[in-house]
Amino acid sequence: MSVHFRKLALIGIGLIGSSIALAARRQGLVDTISIATRRPETLEEARELGLGDSYTLDAAEAVQGADLVILCAPVGAYEGIARAIAPALPSGAILSDVGSVKAHVVKVVGPHVPAGVSFVPGHPIAGTEHSGPSAGFPELFANRWCVLTPVEGTDPVQTEKLAAFWRAMGSKVETMDAAHHDMVLAITSHIPHLIAYNIVGTVADLETATKSEVIKFSASGFRDFTRIAASDPVMWRDIFLTNRDAVLEMLGRFSEDLSALQRHVRTGDGAALEAMFTRTRAIRRSIIDAGQETAAPDFGRPHDTPPEPEPVPLVREHGGGDDA
């Protein structure tokens, strides 16, 4: 018995929404897909990509007759969307989302969910630094985790049906409390992004001459941070506005640890530095072993081909001495 929905409504059609459309279609999980988004240009782009079966600027229209509705718009837009679609959500439907914060989503969407609709917020922990409908691809969720945070009182059969949907697209699924999700994600994602944004910002403030050198020499570590700092600005604005407390808590810990590290540098404590760097190396091994990262060196980045060796002349054109 495989999971199946008659009509999937996607409200928002960026990287995640378009990837869901492609993966759900490929795996045969839905009969029909309706797509709604706010901007006409985006809707046209989705139409040209053939991501859905129907397209509309009206979210309430999109959810008519849907048995699965997934909010894929910026979290900052959720409250307005929830208010608009509430009267049109069919009884028995599952309402979910893909936002990177969960307690806030429960708080702003929950009050609008009609009785008879199962509200199961979700967060697929997957993505690239690209945005928009053309960025999506069906393999995005394969072997990645999806966290579901069903609200209290939700029918477990509905939660399991949504879990099966995500598994069929390749994800592993875990269910947890929304506040716990937000704390773990503050550590694994929100603080790393804040730090990356900060380093890149510190560099952006340098004098132009130094900045161009930094860009030239960025293969030495800096460029890995720039990928994270190239993420969607609106999405990240909303994350820091809505997961404030957990972010500030983890930022405090990070800053305490950084002061301690600074002291080791200032006092020249080589033993403490080496011990710290050895300990952290093991964490990466755990991540590779947990299947969450490639073991290929340098992330598996492609490497350039070196130049062809210059041919050695058979006859010396000038007498004596080495070639310069």
Place this chain on the structure above:
Amino acid sequence: MSVHFRKLALIGIGLIGSSIALAARRQGLVDTISIATRRPETLEEARELGLGDSYTLDAAEAVQGADLVILCAPVGAYEGIARAIAPALPSGAILSDVGSVKAHVVKVVGPHVPAGVSFVPGHPIAGTEHSGPSAGFPELFANRWCVLTPVEGTDPVQTEKLAAFWRAMGSKVETMDAAHHDMVLAITSHIPHLIAYNIVGTVADLETATKSEVIKFSASGFRDFTRIAASDPVMWRDIFLTNRDAVLEMLGRFSEDLSALQRHVRTGDGAALEAMFTRTRAIRRSIIDAGQETAAPDFGRPHDTPPEPEPVPLVREHGGGDDA
């Protein structure tokens, strides 16, 4: 006219040393390669890999008759190596290195360099998170920058010969003052690594249950930091011990900026956050345009294949209702 050396002596044979051996051989830049390293096991490994033509535990023996000597050992070992090889360095030879700091190298090696030997410290800005003789590959330097910091009074013909050697292995070459190198590298490399080590350390200190969740959900940003924090602990210990002042200066700037960002989060200043994240996105574009990074999404990481779609049964086994 192509660059050529009769005998290249590599003192140390880790990722960089082994990559030089492979690239120089492939490009036909040297007649013979002698390899010296401190530990017998490492020397055996280099021998088994066929990286050189002669192998010895004695650095002074390795440099006999060499016209190019490159120190590829940890920077912390340089002073002892310089003292040992000084009496054996042939007049007319070029002495260089690959260390990630340059002012310190000039300070501790410089006094031992005999008259008649050209001292041209160098730093190829390339690497992966792996270490040791088996980690090397000839394409490592292709399209990467190599910075040379010749000491005052060095024969420019010798500096240019070394530059040509690096270009023949695929690098772009730039020459600059040692102190300026150290400041730029503090920003592009040393601080990013310190920050990455710190985040990973903060995570390593979490309670075991939370830590295993962090590892599970690491695809959300954290894992990109763990690659940087998997770098060679000894190399990094030496970098922070020897580039202390520039590191502390840049760390100060980073911390000031982080406090400002923290305030935007605390006060919920969405406009300031979004503006910051938009500005930093442009930096990545510059790095890609400068040819220092792949434009492929997610660094070009390979993606998993999603599961095969489940076949739809032709005959319903049970009457009515959807499949769960």
